Amino acid sequence: MNASLTTPSVTEEAQKQTMKHTCEHHAECMKVIQAILDDEATDAEKEHFRTNMDKCIPCIESYRLEKCIKDSLNLKIQKKPCPQSILDTIISKINS
């Protein structure tokens, strides 16, 4: 195997050291993550997200999880068409 693939570069090593493995304000971060994903974040929340999220492992993982759940709800759950009989009943009742 190529050594360059297994040995982290100096920059990667430096980057790893700055990554946080615990988040001291995770509950607050969870609210920010939710607001960002819902496109409802305030300017302060967006700023918090920009400055903190890329160096905090628990927050990055939470963001991935929340996004995945939101996407699953939106894309995976079956949406049924309204039965034609209901449409017909509504139309006939409002026309009577």
Next chain:
Amino acid sequence: MLVAMSETLTTNEYTDDLRYEVFNREFMPHIDSMYNFAFRLTMDEDDANDLVQDTYLKAFRFISSFEQGTNAKAWLFRILKNSFINDYRKKSKEPSKVDYQEVETTYNSEEASDTTYTVDLRADAVQELIGDEVANALNSLPVDFRTVIILCDIEGFTYEEMAKILDIPIGTVRSRLHRARNLLKEKLKSYASSMGYDS
């Protein structure tokens, strides 16, 4: 109750032709979303059919309190939600009889606001779940929590629209959504575990 549905309490002059035109143009395009919302609230096809039908007939009858150019989908969802609470909730066949107030109190407690409160669930495990499993997890939530998730994540309403549909402040929308998602994660976690996706 229906008068209160109009924020401004204004009534608009509608000719007969305009009533039908607005009904067809503004209301009918949302019927599939309304049907799915009704089904997820009542968890019963017959009740969902009746609820959608009742809602559309009310919408037609009270069309003069709908202001053209405002959000018809949110207006309709609000009528449906009110009809559900007033007419269907009592006879709902929903198996979960968890009292919402009780759940909200629990989640408002000090313990729940603990900063360490997280569910041990990985995104990869969620990705493995199929639609029915996600739907079952959602359906197992108490109805008020289920509702905010449906409105936000499935129907894409804004917090402000949700506040109007549910008659609650935006702050309550945010916190209820937050709690609902924590509950949903617990349910998804148990599905993922039972399927062996979490190891």
